[in-house]
Structure formats: structure tokens, C-alpha cells
Amino acid sequence: MLVISEDNCIKCKKCESVCPVEGIDIDNKSVAKDCIKCYHCSAICPRKAIGDRHTTGHTSQNNIQPYDFELLMQQRRSHRIFSTQEVAPAILKEFVEHMRFSPTASNLQSLRFTVITNKNKLKEVNDLTIQTISKAYRSINWVTKPLIALLKGKAALKKMEQSKRKFMRKAESRNDMICYNAPALIVIHSENIPVGMPCHDAGIWTGMATLYAELLNLSSCINGYIVNAAQRNSKIKEVLHIPGNNEIYSTILIGYPKLKYENRVDRPIPKLRFIAE
Ligand SMILES: Cc1cc2nc3c(=O)[nH]c(=O)nc-3n(C[C@H](O)[C@H](O)[C@H](O)COP(=O)(O)O)c2cc1C
Structure with missing residues (x-):
């Protein structure tokens, strides 16, 4: 529950201006019921006058340069040959927990994660x-x-x-052509909600996760076949204990790389159109 502190508020109303649901009224000290708990208000307030237990402190400025990010994107490749080294459950848990800052439509945060490391299940x-x-x-x-x-x-x-x-x-x-003997599989699923865009949320999460994995010296491979198969065969959700009312939107194999991709390989410049006038 968002609280506005009368003592600290200087009525700059930055919170009002950034609220995506226009739910804050500083003059009347009210927050609308349809607050989506994105905490933009808390993040922007110069006096920490609005927030709740989610308001934790200042963000620190990252020092990642655009070129670093470009390199990271180029360095990321799909890995289909994994080392036999297992990924510790604590690392996978932390991985998913740290990824919680990935955005979701209307901040619904409906994604759920099932991590499989059991070889027989894989x-x-x-x-x-x-x-x-x-x-x-x-x-x-x-x-x-x-x-x-x-x-x-x-x-x-x-x-x-x-x-x-x-x-x-x-x-x-290749009888391992789906899971490639990877030590872990993260399945991203969500209740099939009537609002929101869980499919896109999962795609964005997955893209970010592949980059984050790279920084942790983990390797990854997105797997669309499992998503496709789960839509056709309910047994897949059953073996993963994923509730029937959940949809699998994405899956990603995680492990340690066996091979290193040494060379930069270019890609065609995408077709791009401007509509400026
Ligand atoms: C939505 C999506 C689904 C994919 N599904 C599979 C898959 O089922 N099996 C697989 O080996 N690779 C899969 N890939 C990996 C692509 O084949 C790979 O990203 C593409 O060939 C480009 O190679 P790169 O990831 O090394 O840049 C998938 C990628 C995406 C984005």
C-alpha cells in the first residue's frame, strides 16, 4: 500500500507526472485503487515521500557503455553443446530472482518459473x-x-x-536434439490471464536472460520446440507439474559452455523505414 508522507512531500508532483495509470493525486493525498504497483512514483520522488516496503534506496548509476552492450549481444550465441558441469541450484535460483526486473505488461508479473535439473525429467x-x-x-x-x-x-x-x-x-x-543434454531447463509459464501479455513478457524475459547468462559465464539456448509441443500435448505440462490453467510461453536451456565462439559474424542490416512526415 503506497503511503504519501506529508512531512517529506514538497508537492513537486513528479510522481503524478510519471504514473502510468494517472492514479496519484498529491493535492488530495490519494492513490487510485487501480495502481499497478510499478513504483515509478517512488523511483522518481526526490524526497522519498511516496512508497511502501518496496522502496529500498537509490539506484546506482551503471557504467556499462553502449559498446559493451553491443559486444555482449554479439558474444551471445545459442549453445547446443554443453559441458557436463552442473549448474548449482543456488545459481539458478539467484538467476531467476535477479531477473525479476524484466518488465511485464501492466506490471502484472504473472510469469512463473519451473527449473528442471533432474536428468530423467530432462x-x-x-x-x-x-x-x-x-x-x-x-x-x-x-x-x-x-x-x-x-x-x-x-x-x-x-x-x-x-x-x-x-x-x-x-x-x-540426435536423440538429444531438444535438450542437448543441458544440465538445466527453465520453463517460463503463466496462468492464461484475460488481460496482460504473458507471451510477450516471457519473450522479453528470455531475451534478457540469454544476455544475463552470458555475463555469468553460463551458456543458453532458447527452445521453441518444447513450447510448441506443450501446446499439442498436455503430458508435457503434466510431467513438469505445471498446472493445466498455465500456458508454457518460453523455455531456455542453461549450462556451462563446452565450446567458445571466437569469431564475430555479422548479420544483414535489418530493413528499416522511417515515417517522419
Ligand atoms: C523464439 C526462439 C525459439 C528457438 N527455438 C529453438 C529450438 O527449439 N531449438 C534450437 O536449437 N534453437 C532454437 N532457437 C535458437 C535459434 O535457432 C538461434 O537463436 C538462431 O539460429 C540464431 O543463432 P544465435 O542464437 O546463436 O544468434 C530459438 C530461438 C528463438 C528466438
């Missing part, structure tokens, strides 16, 4: 995902192809067939 997720995706790909066959071409177009069907071929080929040669 294998079960790996195998179930392969089975589920293979089954889905097998449904692209001579019977369904004309319908897919009609509904989605010939180009889409061609791409789907390419993906099918790639997946099936890899599944035959």
Missing part, C-alpha cells in the same frame, strides 16, 4: 517433445497437403515440408 521432456513434433509433422502428408496449400498457400506448404525434413533428419541422428 530426458522425458526431450523425448516427449520429439514424439509430439514428429507426430505433428507426420500429419503433413499426401492427404492433407492439398488442403494446407489451399488454406495457407503453396509457399507456406513448401516451408512446412522443409522444416519437416530438417526435423525428421535431425531426430534420427
